[in-house]
Amino acid sequence: MDSATIATMKALMEWEGQRKAPPPGFPKLPDVPAARYTSAEYYALEQEHIFRKTWLFAAHLDEVPEPGSFMRWNNAGDPIIIVHGTDGVVRAFYNTCRHRGAPVVTADKGCARRLVCPYHAWTYKTDGTLVGVPERQDFVDLDMATRGLIPVRCEMFGKLIFVNFDDGATSLRDFLGPIAEEWEEFGFDKLRLAARHSFDLACNWKVAMEANMEVYHVPFIHPETVAPLVDAKRNVNHLYPGGHGRMLAPPPREMQRESVRALENAPNWTAIETVGELGRTHTQSYTIFPNWVSPLSNYFVPPLIFWPTSLTSTRLELITMAPDWGDGEAPDLWTVPDETSPSGRAMARLIQEDTQFGEAIQRSMESRGFRSVPLSYQESRIYWFHQHCDRMIGVDRVPPDLRVEQAIGAEWVSPNDPRVALMEQNAADLAMTG
Missing domain, CATH: 3.90.380.10 (Naphthalene 1,2-dioxygenase Alpha Subunit; Chain A, domain 1)
Structure with missing residues (x-):
């Protein structure tokens, strides 16, 4: 000023x-x-x-400090996962497996190179990509490329992590004005x-x-x-x-x-x-x-x-x-x-x-x-x-x-x-x- x-x-x-x-x-x-x-x-x-x-404060980077870190976030209704990807990017996803809807993450916090659903072991990379389906041969025409975790808008201001359920929302910075x-x-x-x-x-x-x-x-x-x-x-x-x-x-x-x-x-x-x-x-x-x-x-x-x-x-x-x-x-x-x-x-x-x-x-x-x-x-x-x-x-x-x-x-x-x-x-x- x-x-x-x-x-x-x-x-x-x-x-x-x-x-x-x-x-x-x-x-x-x-x-x-x-x-x-x-x-x-x-x-x-x-x-x-x-x-x-609207943009909602979800977490601080210290809560997912290193690549592979994740945390659950449920403050706005739908269950969300905040994930610090192995590529260094912080993302948010619905904590919902694309198979039968089970939560992919059941621990409040953790660190892993892969996110594995405990129900049937469908496996996702930290960028949300589906990379593992047991007995895949029994799924007819399963397009794994379209079955990744569904993302939630996620942007950062400094070390603060915000999420927004509206895909069409303005950017966080424009929101803050x-x-x-x-x-x-x-x-x-x-x-x-x-x-x-x-x-x-x-x-x-x-x-x-x-x-x-x-x-x-x-x-x-x-x-x-x-x-x-x-x-x-x-x-x-x-x-x-x-x-x-x-x-x-x-x-x-x-x-x-x-x-x-x-x-x-x-x-x-x-x-x-x-x-x-x-x-x-x-x-x-x-x-x-x-x-x-x-x-x-x-x-x-x-x-x-x-x-x-x-x-x-x-x-x-x-x-x-x-x-x-x-x-x-x-x-x-x-x-x-x-x-x-x-x-x-x-x-x-x-x-x-x-x-x-x-x-x-x-x-x-x-x-x-x-x-x-x-x-x-x-x-x-x-x-x-x-x-x-x-x-x-x-x-x-x-x-x-x-x-x-x-x-x-x-x-x-x-x-x-x-x-x-x-x-x-x-x-x-x-x-x-x-």
Whole structure:
């Protein structure tokens, strides 16, 4: 990010902190229909048209580190295999044998030069090619060249592996849009996977995710964890094509001494040397449609991934990626040791604060008292997310009583930002009157 852009961002944060109303021209956000969180019909539309047609984070290269490595991945319904081919290419396939439909891979992880179905020993190369069929003479006109494992779109950003079930989808880089360039400073091609843990939540996936898409709640839910480090009043939201978003907020002008001391006593983390000024000194978090939320800093890239497991349940993945920590203990930003847990880990305090009300909110939403959701300007990233959900589904496919209005226009979507012109005009007016 160049110096002029950094200066503009800093000025925008000050402008946001001083405004008395939403920016002139920003649309009044209509209520979000309540049933988007409770309707089985809408949930089915999400599964078919969102999670089957967008790029989804699946794995880190450290999980399939060498040629022949493979892992199972089942977070989006259909069983998938992620395979690091012996030719060095990372691919994804449906974990379904082309003979009788048995899973080709039954172990969660492994390493092999061939993938052998345990049912009848049909054998595949790591590029998916079928190369072995026992008693082949008994199959009439079996064209092995057309019976390889069925591929799933698979592309990488740095060491991150994404999949997409839609063969006609745009490339991963085009999907990320301008965010791909903004992320270059964080060195995704050098980050190691430090921790990956999952926890089940008893609420709709959007209930869980939206708690991480605004800072309106920070003073109330995080008074001792986030609030001392983030000035929510000077937060700037940015909307990107494709339903993505970003928040950028400075630290409070006068940080509490306890918070400063905590930072000074932080572990000896390895820094990402290429991160620029805002990444080093401010809090920023990206929402990548549909289910990724991650703060980024000069020490970590720690995404939270929200996987719907039913209408009223979510699997939350807590991931920490960081530069090489050498012989030290691998950093884990989101979980802490817990001897009472089957996994040996528990959610850290900050995550517990964000998830503590999920089940109660879901129950409350299912009551007759929940009619609709009025969102503020501060919560515009949530409304933008809902707009894109309907666009992915196809607005005409969404029942009228479940739709959100397409209220936020392209003029508010990056690279456009009317706030910059408003801010500059305000400064010019003050200069003239001063």
